[in-house]
Amino acid sequence: MTVQSIDxxxxxxxxxxxxxxxxxxxxxxxxxxxxxxxxxxxxxxxNDVKAMCLDKERLSSxxxxxxxxxxxxxxxxxxxxIIRYLSLWMVFKDPPEHTRLRRLTGKVFSARSMQAMxxxxxxxxxxxxxxxxxxDEIDLxxxxxxxxxxxxxxxxxxxxxxxLGELKRLSDEIALFIGSSRMSSDKYDKAEQxxxxxxxxxxxxxxxRRVHPQSDAISELVHLRDAxxxxxDDELIASCILMLFAGHETxxxxxxxxxxxxxxxxxAMTDLRCDSKLASNAVEELLRYDGPSGSQVRxxxxxxxxxxxxxxxxxxxFMMLNAANRDPRAYPxxxxxxxxxxxxxxxxxxxGTHICLGFPLARLEGAVAIPAFxxxxxxxxxRQEPAWINSLVFRGMRECLLSVRR
Numbered sequence: 021m022t023v024q025s026i027d028x029x030x031x032x033x034x035x036x037x038x039x040x041x042x043x044x045x046x047x048x049x050x051x052x053x054x055x056x057x058x059x060x061x062x063x064x065x066x067n068d069v070k071a072m073c074l075d076k077e078r079l080s081s082x083x084x085x086x087x088x089x090x091x092x093x094x095x096x097x098x099x100x101x102i103i104r105y106l107s108l109w110m111v112f113k114d115p116p117e118h119t120r121l122r123r124l125t126g127k128v129f130s131a132r133s134m135q136a137m138x139x140x141x142x143x144x145x146x147x148x149x150x151x152x153x154x155x156d157e158i159d160l161x162x163x164x165x166x167x168x169x170x171x172x173x174x175x176x177x178x179x180x181x182x183x184l185g186e187l188k189r190l191s192d193e194i195a196l197f198i199g200s201s202r203m204s205s206d207k208y209d210k211a212e213q214x215x216x217x218x219x220x221x222x223x224x225x226x227x228x229r230r231v232h233p234q235s236d237a238i239s240e241l242v243h244l245r246d247a248x249x250x251x252x253d254d255e256l257i258a259s260c261i262l263m264l265f266a267g268h269e270t271x272x273x274x275x276x277x278x279x280x281x282x283x284x285x286x287x288a289m290t291d292l293r294c295d296s297k298l299a300s301n302a303v304e305e306l307l308r309y310d311g312p313s314g315s316q317v318r319x320x321x322x323x324x325x326x327x328x329x330x331x332x333x334x335x336x337x338f339m340m341l342n343a344a345n346r347d348p349r350a351y352p353x354x355x356x357x358x359x360x361x362x363x364x365x366x367x368x369x370x371x372g373t374h375i376c377l378g379f380p381l382a383r384l385e386g387a388v389a390i391p392a393f394x395x396x397x398x399x400x401x402x403r404q405e406p407a408w409i410n411s412l413v414f415r416g417m418r419e420c421l422l423s424v425r426r
């Protein structure tokens with residue numbers, strides 16, 4: 021039975037900064053934990069999270085549609101653009117709809133096409149580092165980890181660079197709806213307006229690419245045909261919004277969390293500076309140690325029992341990816357950062373059919389951006405403790421102020 025003495029307050033600033041002690045208690049004492057605050061089940065052990073990622077029979081990824089259908093007409097009309105476009109995101113779909121959308125998108129966002137972005141990732145990293153050359157104080161998020169993946173996915177899509185600031189603002193406001201645990205009326209209003217503006221932006225860009233195709237992903241998506249199948253207009257807009265949103269949000273957190281983690285393990289930081297061959301493995305360990313995604317969410321389709329608890333149809337389940345990645349049942353000394361670690365694959369990108377489509381690009385960006393930053397700066401010091409995002413879905417910092425020295 022759930023141990024009620026565990027009082028998990030995910031919005032507590034201390035828990036946001038370091039959720040791992042409470043995760044340890046939950047794994048040991050209540051691996052299937054009922055949260056009254058979330059009105060949801062919370063799963064924290066590695067094997068359970070991995071199994072649930074693969075369970076398409078009893079668990080559904082279609083968690084937005086039931087929410088939208090439950091809204092009164094006045095509330096639904098208030099977020100009509102969110103409903104229109106986010107309902108089409110493949111991450112909120114089950115097979116066969118998910119299979120179809122992922123197949124179509126995967127023809128453009130293939131592992132090969134993402135790997136081909138390396139020269140641009142390297143150039144963008146250098147450009148951002150050069151822009152900070154005179155600075156001895158920086159915000160790791162605003163100056164580097166934030167713009168880098170945003171510029172990369174914009175380059176891949178074919179979005180003009182001068183739109184960076186505006187699209188980043190709109191993406192951040194959509195994130196309030198997707199990932200924030202803060203319940204407030206303004207987050208829906210802001211996300212609705214941001215979705216409306218971003219949809220209008222991509223609608224115009226798509227119309228331009230229909231007439232004047234270029235060498236970019238939007239042109240490929242617009243003209244994509246798979247036998248008799250193709251994207252509808254709304255699916256095209258929704259996919260572009262998703263690619264821009266998902267293509268930078270988690271990678272920003274990967275880069276920033278990775279550098280922040282290395283600052284707490286100076287020997288590992290030195291090893292990575294001295295051995296560039298460690299980069300790929302280092303990214304995998306940094307993803308495991310403090311990954312960019314806090315959880316994936318499912319809805320119970322068929323009732324079942326686990327760890328003495330019965331999950332009823334319609335209930336939500338939060339599968340805590342970072343809690344699973346620190347499970348000592350899966351990893352020896354899980355709270356240590358070991359850049360040469362081998363063993364069980366981490367779950368930072370999820371697992372199974374819903375594994376993040378852009379994970380090859382995220383890995384590439386991390387393997388380029390983190391070593392490039394460490395090569396440029398030989399000394400890093402925190403100016404103050406970072407401010408963490410209040411989110412259950414995203415694990416990242418709003419800002420991370422550093423003193424740096426070359």
